[in-house]
Amino acid sequence: MRKDDYQIHQINWQGITIEIRWNPDYLRYDENDVFMAHLEVEALSPERAPLPITRTGYRSHFTPPSEINEYGHPVNFVEAWLAEAAASPDWQAEQAKRMQLSLF
Secondary structure, eight states, X not given: OOGGGSEEEEEEETTEEEEEEEEEEEEEXXXXXXXXXXXXXXXXXXXXXXXXXXXXXXXXXXXXXXXXXXXXSHHHHHHHHHXXXXXXXXXXXXXXXXXXXXXX
């Protein structure tokens, strides 16, 4: 798979520059032209910053293209995914820890 087979988009989410790479036709898995899509989400700046969908700043997601197409665009899907995950109590607790200054 070549990098130019992907649509590449960048967004800024809460001060983090994120690259979204999307290939709706990543893998054909049967003779009926059914495809598996590939979505990559990577924090570019700060590099590999934790995101609510990945602690490492990188996420690879294989899915039927229809899952993303329901949102109209891969950017819309990722923004909704981030918003939903950011509302979780675990992410909220991690963010609070990051925001609190350490005394030691």
